[in-house]
Amino acid sequence: MRIAIAVVIVAMTLVVPLAAAEKAEAAKEQPKPVNTVCPIMGDPVEADVEVVVVDLEKDGKTVPVAVGLCCDDCVTDIQKDPQRFAAAALENKKAPKKKK
Secondary structure (H helix, E strand, O other), X not given: OHHHHHHHHHHHHHXXXXXXXXXXXXXXXXXXXXXXXXXXXXXXOOOOXXXXXXXXXXXXXXXXXXXXXXXXXXXXXXXHOHHHHHHHHHOOOOOOOOOO
């Protein structure tokens, strides 16, 4: 029984740093966001959240915009209106509410 517990403890000490290293490596591969304020929630952008690249239509041209977000929910929410949120990201502010 003690050996099994020791094996589990050793395995955990190897897995946790490995997961942290993988997360850090993934963060390095992401494009640098243009913003520090989440355009959806208005909270600070978190480095460990996926950066979403949106092709923003601006002045008749398509410009890729790397949008930083504050949480994983916002990664999903940006798909609802990517043009509006990318434009807000360029201004580094929360997007205004959509007019009905």
